[in-house]
Amino acid sequence: MSATMIKEFRLPDLGEGLTESEILSWKVAVGDTVTLNQVIAEVETAKAVVELPSPFAGTVAALHEQAGSVVEVGKPIVSFEVDDAGASPSGDSGSDAGTPGASDSEGALAKREPNLVGYGAVVEKSGRPARRQRNFDGGVTEYEPVNEALAEQPVQAPVAVPSEPTAEQERPRSTPPVRKLARDLGIDLEMVKGTGPGGLITRSDVQEFAAVDQRQVSVSVVTPAPAPVYAGVPGERETRTPIKGVRKFTAAAMVQSAFTAPHVTEFLTVDVTPTMELLARLKTSREFAGYKLTPLTLAAKAVLIALRRNPSLNSRWDEAAQEIVQFNYVNLGIAAATPRGLTVPNIKDADKMTLLELSTALSELTDTARSGRTSPADLAGGTISITNIGVFGIDAGTPILNPGEAAIVALGSVRKAPWVHNDELAVRQVMSLSLAFDHRLVDGEQGSKFLADLGAILSDPAAVITMI
Template sequence: MSATMIKEFKLPDLGEGLTESEIVAWKVAVGDTVALNQIIAEVETAKAVVELPSPFAGVVAALHEQPGTVVEVGKPIVSFEVEGDDGGTAAGGAGAAAGSDAGAPAKREPNLVGYGAVLESSGRPARRARNFAAPAVPAAAAAPAPVTAPAAAPAPVIEPVAAVAAPPLLSERPRSTPPVRKLAKDLGVDLAAVTGTGEHGLITRDDVRNFVGGGDLPVAPQDLAGVAPQSAADGERETRTPIKGVRKHTAAAMVSSAFTAPHVTEFLTVDVTPTMELLAKLKASRAFAGYKLTPLTLVSKAVLIALRNHPTLNSRWDEASQEIVQYNYVNLGIAAATPRGLTVPNIKDAHRMSLLELSTALTALTDTARAGKTAPSELSGGTISITNIGVFGIDAGTPILNPGEAAILALGAVRKMPWEYQDEVALRQVMTLSLSFDHRLVDGEQGSRFLQDLGAMLSDPGMVLAMV
């Protein structure tokens, strides 16, 4: 005989010891029936937006947190009404231990994907394959005492969570993110009237702006930073936005890097006309048909080649062991501006890739980052990074190192300029390279020679033959 019980799901550590996450959106509502490992929410960690699968199969009894709320790891976020054996609980519960034979194996508690398989009555693992992994939840935290039904009632009485109101059904709440809802509120837009053009009907900033002004609504600089402007007529002279999520993590990492590693930045302006001509030929060739090729693609390949002769730029300073760690592989980081802030996902083992493979990896990386779907694993383990500030029309800068890396290269805009060419002045395509490096690891000579080799390849791609 079985009875229903209430199970609480506590927010797990989603990787690398993160202490909190923000509830971005619920994918279920109170009363919904969910399956094991069904996606129930999107949460934003300090590094990325992650889909959260259900650890139980049952009915959603309560949602304890509203979208936009920052929740500490270990705090209950949702309760489920699940079927359980009468007089006992799942593995780890006191009732199960007392009510079962001493030699009988305990039934396993349902867990998140990656926490362990769950056995159904058929004896087969009931889990759906997903690319999601998380550290194990302690049994004491994952299996709270069950709430059983009174004798006269076939179902348990669900106590409401104090001071927490259950959110409306998903069908009643337009799908959008907290920054978009803030923008809509400031512009007086009812999101229920807006059609979302994002993934799965997600309402984006552009959808809100287009609804107001047919796409011609001016965008204020504050809005681009995720802060909606306030007019003087509103009676408020400033707007405050909580520092959290990706922006909070990025700020802490950049401050730590700036005040830990002694930065040096060198600049080199290069005539990249031959590289741009090569790019045009590759785009027109049948071998590269369907591939997205950009100046970043060719510069990335040149960086990977130059590192072979200058491995010190692909290393890190290990303060704890007082050692310099030189990598024999390259995880190439690419800085990406997303609606939630700057992220630097990296391409694993980029040094092994052909130009075609690198092009595919770069396209996938940027598309995933813009969609806010970058996994935490893709944001760690980088060895050297590139940031393309040229897409914003900027010529040069002093990029801050990604923590744990020895160098970062900033690509400036490609501009047509008068330039010395074959002892004459000609209109050429020119780019400025800005290389920042950790002076503890990289001497001025080493940084200069790396930059010089990189410039030589971009000004004359045929030089690659002399370097490989």
């Protein structure tokens, strides 16, 4: 009869250095028998909803967090009762990676515990956690996880923490995305106090420091008058919703973008009657039968064509390297309103797609986003974005750039309006285009030429022949 042991599963880093996740629902209960990789919970990161598979085969011994709880990465969320002999997929004893006696790296490697994205970090002789983690697709992401197991390791002697940084301290503890945010905002992390586990500097710490610094340099501070106190039943006249998940991430990203990139917005209203007529013909053609074609489909294709003539709008400002990064590919972001808030998933290598392929990709992207199933990989790596505000009956707007991108196009609604056509007044279908761009990367001339090219394509699709 084999012995059993208790194994804790700690919330792993679900990608891009995220420091916390919300447990939306548990798929198992205490006493349930689970198999390896069986989905045990559904969690929401700051970007997407992810199914969490079990790293062990055994019985659920305890659930440490309730559904609706926001849990920091590295915190235990569930314990399993597993067979001693089967505690590790590799067939070893399944003991913790930090067990005394596993002093050499080979022994530590053989005793790592599985988690959502591979195996836990190897405990090195230096006592520092590893900074590489295996992704879903087999790639590797650098990160700096909070490994509380290290605090349980026996040490030779108490080590005093110096009040000032020493030569051995490389940098304050934070994740790569947080360090990038600090660089973008011009903030020295040495000046920021970390409130995360073990003094980890979080995104919120950097944003709060930036907000305080901004207030300090303001000429004046306007203090709003206190809101009137309502003496009626508490909560009767207001509803409070916790700021978390996608909403929290979106707010942070928009603040970062607004305070980092100098936005410029230009507008152009064009006669899109020829484009709408082309759309009607394509919908009835045999080649596009069964495909979902919309004005957004043709507008997205027009954006991709205009980018070929104006590549500066498909770039990124690298503050750390003091370089402008020119992308030779286009990951086209599409802003999508979802029940959990605004997300901007992107279509990878959209510039290489035919109109048929782009139509399919757009349909899949919007359906996945509205169902809340967009993966973190689909939300990362965008190079330019489109927001279709026309579906809400809006003509124009001043969109905020997606962080790390040089431009965003807002498509207004298609309306019938009086228009001078062939020197005569006629009723035509018109659309307003709004282009916001980062003036560090894009000069006014470059932005204007791009917008003019986009308008020319939508007002006369045949003009594409002269552009490619």
